[in-house]
Amino acid sequence: MPTHSAGVADVRSPIHLAPNAAKTFHGLSSLALEHDDADHWLAEGPRAGDLRHAARQVCALAFSGDHPEARRDVHHVLHRLYDLHLARPVPGMTRNQESVELLRLRKQIEQAWQAWEHNRIGEIPENVTPDAIGGAIKAMWRQHAGHNHPVFEFMRTVADRAQIIKYFTTDYALNMRFYDLIVLSLLGIDEDVRMEVAGNFWDEMGQGKAARTHVRLYLDLLDYLGIEDDPAAFVDALGWEGLGGYNLLLYFALNRREYFRSIGALAITELSDPDQYAKLIEGCRRVGIGTDRPSVLDYYSEHVEVDALHGDGWIDNVIVPVLRRYPDQARAVLEGAAMRLNTSKDYWDWQLAGMRSVGRSAPDAVATS
Numbered sequence: 001m002p003t004h005s006a007g008v009a010d011v012r013s014p015i016h017l018a019p020n021a022a023k024t025f026h027g028l029s030s031l032a033l034e035h036d037d038a039d040h041w042l043a044e045g046p047r048a049g050d051l052r053h054a055a056r057q058v059c060a061l062a063f064s065g066d067h068p069e070a071r072r073d074v075h076h077v078l079h080r081l082y083d084l085h086l087a088r089p090v091p092g093m094t095r096n097q098e099s100v101e102l103l104r105l106r107k108q109i110e111q112a113w114q115a116w117e118h119n120r121i122g123e124i125p126e127n128v129t130p131d132a133i134g135g136a137i138k139a140m141w142r143q144h145a146g147h148n149h150p151v152f153e154f155m156r157t158v159a160d161r162a163q164i165i166k167y168f169t170t171d172y173a174l175n176m177r178f179y180d181l182i183v184l185s186l187l188g189i190d191e192d193v194r195m196e197v198a199g200n201f202w203d204e205m206g207q208g209k210a211a212r213t214h215v216r217l218y219l220d221l222l223d224y225l226g227i228e229d230d231p232a233a234f235v236d237a238l239g240w241e242g243l244g245g246y247n248l249l250l251y252f253a254l255n256r257r258e259y260f261r262s263i264g265a266l267a268i269t270e271l272s273d274p275d276q277y278a279k280l281i282e283g284c285r286r287v288g289i290g291t292d293r294p295s296v297l298d299y300y301s302e303h304v305e306v307d308a309l310h311g312d313g314w315i316d317n318v319i320v321p322v323l324r325r326y327p328d329q330a331r332a333v334l335e336g337a338a339m340r341l342n343t344s345k346d347y348w349d350w351q352l353a354g355m356r357s358v359g360r361s362a363p364d365a366v367a368t369s
Contacts, residue, residue: 022061022073025054029077029105033084038099048101055105059112068240074109075243079235081106082250086180110251117248121338128330130323134315136330137267137337144338146345151352152276155283163355164283165225170351172234174246175218175299179204184253185262190325196317203306217299224296225289241350245343252336260329261336263319268340271311273303 028051032038042048055074062070084097096102128136141147155164182201189197206212222229238246249269252262277300284290290297323330 021054021057022070024050025058025077026073028054029080032099032102033080033096034094035096036094038094038096039101042101051101051105052108055108059109062240063112063116072240072243074113075240075247076235078106078109078113078247079243079250081109082247082254085254086177086250110255113244113247114251117339117342118335120342121335124331124334124338126331128334130320130327130330133319133323133330133333134312136334137264137315137319138271140334140337141268141271141341144341144345146341146348147272149276149345149348149352151348151355152279152283154352154355156279156286157283159283159287159355161287161289163358164280164287164289165227166355166358167280167351168221168225169227169234170238170242170354172218172222172231173238173242174249176215176231177246177250179213179215181249181253181266185266188256190321192321193318196313199313200310203302203310212298214299214302217302221296221299224293239350239354241343241346245340245347248339248343258336260322260326260332261339263314263322264333264336264338265340267311267314267319267333268337268344270314272344274305274311277301277304 028042028047032042032047032051035041042051058070059074061067062074081102084099084102087093125136151167155167179201182197182204186194186197186201202208204214206214206216210216219229235243249262249265252258252265281290281297281300281304284297284300319333323333
């Protein structure tokens, strides 16, 4: 059952980017986001039309062509658009959360990107019953090319300290935002699934202990390693692969119509973490990270222990009850799982290539496919 892009030959006409389209897209979107009232600013002269035209061209290059730089530019702008809805409340914020023009830009990007993501989902089993959905998700997970990804075996056995630290800096964005994803998944849900989701939220919150929240545990690890907590720098360091996986979960969470895909995607996150993080912890200890203070690895060790329960709990207590109520949404749940698997593999492929470019020239001891 293939669940990832199958490498089908695709002959397309070359996409020609109009002069300065990428510069226009980046410049106008950045200025609009930074302006106190993006709609008012974009209404002056041809700015709004120029932005839509440039976005159309850059999205075509990113998702119909094979242009990783354009894909990264688009995902970076989309990340900033999503952040309008999740930013920490501080005085002097812009009025742009409900900007009509920025919402139009967001939808324009989402449509092009989601068409590309759907095109690489692969085959999805049909007519899966609620009682069979857990087996279908796990089969999809185990048969996917990203299952047991070699980046974790690389860290367990080969990577040096600098290479593993690079993983921590690029893993920051989603780890720090997962609390918000769980909060968003609680909105408007049926009573019979609230307890499972609330249990995930309670674990994110350290079960009521401020020093044990998952955000705090991750910051403790960064502090131990001497890494400055600089969210903007961590996001800027991501390629399209990391931004794409991050944006996928936010796209699902911020679009209510995508709820069923969202719960499928979150199931994959809960299922895949324990085995992978166990390898990461072993690699950390091998290179001396946490050997003098084991608690600095608690962010990952807790996920090894807790997510082993969360994976089955999420399927049994969220997905199954939801599908008993809406059995025709099984395909959407599986599509969400497949899309999360694809974006995770993209990210781990990028991680592995990046780690190999850091520190010593590590021997090619682990297969990469």
